[in-house]
Amino acid sequence: MTNLKVLISGASVAGPALAYWLHRHGFQATIVERAPALRDGGYAVDFRGEAHLTVLRRMGILADLERVRTGTGSMSYVNSAGKPQAELPADMFAGDIEILRGDLARILYDATRQHTEYVFGDSVTSLAEDAHGVTVSFEHGAPRRFDLVIGADGLHSTTRRLARQPPRARPHRARLPHRGQARRAAQRPPQRRSQGRLLLRRAATGCGPP
Ligand SMILES: Cc1cc2nc3c(=O)[nH]c(=O)nc-3n(C[C@H](O)[C@H](O)[C@H](O)COP(=O)(O)OP(=O)(O)OC[C@H]3O[C@@H](n4cnc5c(N)ncnc54)[C@H](O)[C@@H]3O)c2cc1C
Known part of the structure; x- marks a missing residue:
């Protein structure tokens, strides 16, 4: 499964971060960005906690982030006389590390542009x-x-909009009740049972709730 060609739409934070990991695992990433x-x-x-820091360390960008951290200190509320x-x-x-979003985007871009x-x-x-x-297909x-x-x-x-086919073209996905639901439906009074069937029919035809 390596050497696959992957297109990522969006070069903000998620796109380049994903491209980094895809490259590490042998995929070839292309990123298209509208801007x-x-x-x-x-x-x-x-970034907070060991999980965040571990990911940054494994990506080899922790030191880059530390270099441009904002260094925000504690925040004081003062009264009109300026007294804390x-x-x-x-x-x-x-x-643990605060950084401007633009700096993060730049660091991720720099970490990936050689291979992406x-x-x-x-x-x-x-x-x-x-x-x-x-x-x-692309605009240009x-x-x-x-x-x-x-x-x-x-x-x-x-991408999400384009990947979602219109509901009528979706493959048929019948929603069958599991055994417990079927037993409970059988125990319900007739009126409620028919509502249940209606819901199932709607779901199966794609006209009802998902
Ligand atoms: C300019 C900017 C400033 C931000 N500032 C902050 C902030 O200060 N604080 C904060 O917490 N969050 C901020 N965010 C949001 C934050 O970056 C995201 O919510 C979060 O990081 C998730 O990132 P993402 O990469 O999934 O999506 P996003 O950051 O939303 O990025 C999506 C990217 O896809 C691109 N794109 C959109 N449509 C298309 C298309 N059709 N084809 C190709 N590319 C497309 C966009 O231009 C953008 O670069 C900002 C986002 C942007 C884009």
Whole structure:
């Protein structure tokens, strides 16, 4: 399963981090990012606890993060005369390492650009999957073939939208009640039983709740 060609949509945090691990495991990653260049905006993001630090260490970027950490200290609330009223410790806000999101994106990009192909200023427009892979069309570039396509393009992911087929074209997924449900349904009064059947029928035809 190595040497597979993987397309990742989105070059923010998840995309480059995934490309890093894919490369470590022998995959070839291409990242397509809609923005014309790496997006360096954002405020502070925190890493907390041993799990986070271990991942950063294993990726070999912990020292890079430490170099650009914000160094946020404790936070004091003062009254109108400037006299401290309360103090909140630094680790409450900054975790173990606090870094600007743009710095994190840059570090992940630098850690991957030697082995990852980055295509900026483009976006996936269609995905056609067959038994051997996926043909991907782009807004600007020529269509290409990949073994796998992964969406890391945020909350309103284009990849997720394109990968989801319209409900009618979905393969038939009958939802059969397990034995306990069937027994309980048989014990219900007739009216409720028919509602149960209606729900099942709706689910099977794709017109009801998922
Ligand atoms: C500019 C920016 C600033 C941010 N600032 C902060 C912050 O200060 N604090 C905080 O906690 N979180 C911030 N976030 C959110 C934070 O980065 C993410 O919520 C979190 O890190 C998850 O990252 P992600 O890589 O999954 O998705 P995101 O960070 O949302 O990145 C998605 C990426 O996909 C790209 N993309 C979107 N659609 C397409 C498409 N059709 N084709 C190709 N590429 C596409 C976007 O341009 C973006 O680069 C910010 C995100 C961005 C993009």
